[in-house]
Amino acid sequence: MADDTKTLQQADVQTGEVMERRSAANKVFKPRADIFETADAIVVVADMPGVDESSVDITLEKNILTIEGRVEPGHPEGYRLSHREYEVGNYSRAFALSDEVSREGIEATVKGGVLRLTLPKAGPARARKIPVQGE
Amino acid sequence: MIWQDLGNPWNPWQELNKLQEDLNRAFSGARTANVHDYPPINVWANEESAVCTAEIPGVDPADIEVSVVHDTVTVKGTRRPEELQEGERYHRRERGFGDFTRTLRLPFVVAQKDVAARVSKGVLQIVLPRAEEDRPKRIAVQLA
Numbered sequence: 001m002a003d004d005t006k007t008l009q010q011a012d013v014q015t016g017e018v019m020e021r022r023s024a025a026n027k028v029f030k031p032r033a034d035i036f037e038t039a040d041a042i043v044v045v046a047d048m049p050g051v052d053e054s055s056v057d058i059t060l061e062k063n064i065l066t067i068e069g070r071v072e073p074g075h076p077e078g079y080r081l082s083h084r085e086y087e088v089g090n091y092s093r094a095f096a097l098s099d100e101v102s103r104e105g106i107e108a109t110v111k112g113g114v115l116r117l118t119l120p121k122a123g124p125a126r127a128r129k130i131p132v133q134g135e
Numbered sequence: 136m137i138w139q140d141l142g143n144p145w146n147p148w149q150e151l152n153k154l155q156e157d158l159n160r161a162f163s164g165a166r167t168a169n170v171h172d173y174p175p176i177n178v179w180a181n182e183e184s185a186v187c188t189a190e191i192p193g194v195d196p197a198d199i200e201v202s203v204v205h206d207t208v209t210v211k212g213t214r215r216p217e218e219l220q221e222g223e224r225y226h227r228r229e230r231g232f233g234d235f236t237r238t239l240r241l242p243f244v245v246a247q248k249d250v251a252a253r254v255s256k257g258v259l260q261i262v263l264p265r266a267e268e269d270r271p272k273r274i275a276v277q278l279a
Contacts, residue, residue, distance in 0.1 A: 032229040032230050033227065033229055033230070034217065034225065034227060034228050034229060034230050035225065035226040035227040035228075036217070036219060036223055036224060036225045036226060037223060037224055037225075037226060038220065038222075038223045039222060039223075042226075045193075045217065045230065047192040047193065047230055047257070048192065048257070049190040049191070049192040049256065049257035049258050050190075050256050050257065050258055051256060051257075052256050075179060076179050076186045076260075078181055079179035079180055079181050079185075079186055080179065080180065080181065081177065081178070081179055082178050082179065082180045082185075083176070083177065083178035084177050084178075085172075085175035085176050085177060086175035086176075086177060086190055112192060112193055112194065112195075112254070112256070112257045113190070113191075113192035113193065113256045113257015113258065114192045114193040114257060
C-alpha cells in the first residue's frame with residue numbers, strides 16, 4: 001500500500017486551517033475533512049453545514065479533486081444579529097489524487113451538512129503482456 | 136428586571152457576551168478560551184423573541200437535546216465518530232467528535248412551551264419567544 005501522502009495528497013493550493021478568501025460578498029471556508037481508506041475505496045468526509053446535495057459541486061480536473069459548497073446567508077427575517085460565534089460562507093477545498101484512485105465511479109452524498117465522497121481504488125495495474133513473436 | 140442604568144435605552148444584548156463568558160467559565164472548569172466551545176452559536180434577536188443557530192454537521196437530531204429554564208438555553212448532544220471496520224485506517228482526521236454542552240443566557244425569560252427547534256442541513260435553529268409576562272407593558276399615566 002502506498003503511503004498516506006502518496007495516496008491522497010492535499011493540494012497545497014490553499015493554506016491555513018480555515019481559509020478565508022473574499023469572493024464577491026461571501027467568505028470562503030475550507031471545510032474540515034476526514035479521510036480514511038477501506039479495502040476498496042478512499043472515503044473523504046467533510047463538514048459543510050448549510051450545504052445540501054443541490055448546492056455542492058465536485059469537479060475532477062486532471063488529478064485535482066475540488067469540492068465546493070454554496071451556502072445561503074439566510075438570516076432570520078425581522079431579527080438582527082446580536083451575538084456571533086461563527087460566520088456563514090461558502091466552502092472550497094482541493095485534494096490531489098494519486099493514480100491509485102479510479103477516475104470512474106466516484107460517489108458523493110450529502111447528509112446533515114456532511115459531504116461524503118467515495119473514491120474507488122483503481123484495480124491493480126494490469127501488467128500488459130507483450131507477446132514475443134518467434135522467428 | 137433592571138439591567139444597567141435606566142438612563143440608557145434598554146439594550147441587554149451588549150450584556151450577552153459577558154454573560155456567555157461567565158457561564159462558560161462556570162460550566163467548563165479550566166477552559167477559558169470560549170472560541171473553541173462547540174458548537175458555535177449565533178444569536179438573532181428582536182423585541183419579542185430570539186433565534187439561536189448552531190452549526191452541528193453530522194449530528195443526528197435524535198442525539199440533540201434542547202432545554203430551556205427561565206432565561207437559560209442549554210444545547211446538549213453527541214457527535215458520533217465514524218466507525219471504521221477492521222483494516223480501515225485514517226489518513227487524515229480533522230473533524231472532532233464527542234459529547235458537547237453549550238449554555239446561553241438570554242436577556243429575557245423564555246416562553247418555554249413555545250420554543251421550537253429544528254435541524255436542517257447540519258444547522259440547528261432554536262426559536263425562543265419571550266414570555267408574555269416578561270414583555271414590557273405600557274402603563275397608562277393618569278392625571279391626579
